[in-house]
Amino acid sequence: MVAYTTTPVDVEAGAEAKTVVLVEKRSPAEWIWKGCSVLFIVGLCLGGVLLFACYWNRRPDMMTQSGQTEAPKEKNTADPTDPHHTLRWISSKAKAAIHLEGSDSNGQLEWRNGQGQAFAQGGFKLEDNKIIIPHTGLYFVYSQASFRVTCGNSGGDEEAERGLMALSHRIWRYSESIGSRSSLMSAVRSACQNTVQEDDFTDEQSWYNAIYLGAVFQLNKGDTLWTETYKPSQLETEDGRTFFGVFAL
Template identity: 35%
Template sequence: MEGDCSRVTVDLENGPVYPSPIVTLVREKPTRQWRLCGALLAMALCVSAALFITWQKQDHTEKPDELQHMLRQLSENRKAAIHLEGEYNPSGAYKSSVEWTDDEGQGFSQGGLKLNNNEIVIPQTGLYFIYSQASFHVSCKANPKHPNEDMVHLSNTVKRWSPSYGTEDNKVYQTLLNSVRTVCKKSSNGEAASEGKWYNAVYVGAVFSLERGDRLRTVTENRLLPHLESGAGKNFFGVFAL
């Protein structure tokens, strides 16, 4: 066998000497299987290098665009909501109603809902939760002969105008929410006058299906406006999308 041979030495005087093996290392020629594996390995390294270079280019060129797209989606997907705070201002632009604002106190607006001409404008058709509160401080007079005069009726109303109702020139508002509360302060001795003040908040809120372009406004009776309380969290009006 190649690579494995023995040498016999003969000593003419002492006789033959037993052979000592001599091992010769022989490098085997690569087989076809090994050559195929090497080719596949080289191809895999080339493909990996190409993919790495492509990923590096995308990481530097496409990443900012993807980030901007994600931020744009987050901004567009913000829930539409608006919260207004209000008070009665007899010298203001809205002398016969509560004057609302979205840039004072806890007021804000986002997602397309906006305040326009003291009304909330709906940006898209959908389900919305509408809520409002009006707070009053009133005094009642006790009169045994006319008990009905002892009572003061407080109310809070939210009305809606929709493009399906009519044109801008002939706006007809329909009542969505209305709450009435009766309060009275009677004197302990039955006398006619009592200077005690009653503080009451009238709250309304419910879910409605609204259309794009709808307008919402609150209505408070003129006789009650001078009794409207002022201060943070007393009077508010808001809408948010569901």
């Protein structure tokens, strides 16, 4: 908007010398409009910068997924949340470690190396179903026993028929410095528990559970570790469900 103003007339100069000066005045609305336009442009610039930054940060992941910047890795079908998978992975990173998988040998638990995910490195040995510690130091010792019990079967175990069966798993240690065996860890589970009525369990109903043991110990060179399991005939040994291992810290 343009407004016109007239300057005072010099009377002595006469009418012919009268001068008119035009002065442009800007309204407040025009200033507000221009200010909003500048802010809008600045906002667009900032938005563009942020979008570019987000794209650049996501670019390595996108390229990795498409296989352009990283060679294809071996497919791993193991469940990362499975304790067997996790402990096996941790053990493989240790300089000295052993991880054994259990198998059924005439109703007895036998530990085996070199099958499935089992391995031994750093001087660990498996002798007479026992782990031999290679040198003195701190070690993480662990084991899991997985059970499958058929409850309420009339021709099976007497404890299962009564609706209750005690299962246990223990890790023993023998050290020459001590001169006798000692229990490192142990746990007990009650299978086929009937807490409501005696006839809750139907014939051939199965009960599944696992006993897991794990802790850190100071062990000496030459110490031997082994397990003792009550009701080993009820163990599940398929797919590495029952395992025993040690790794150095």
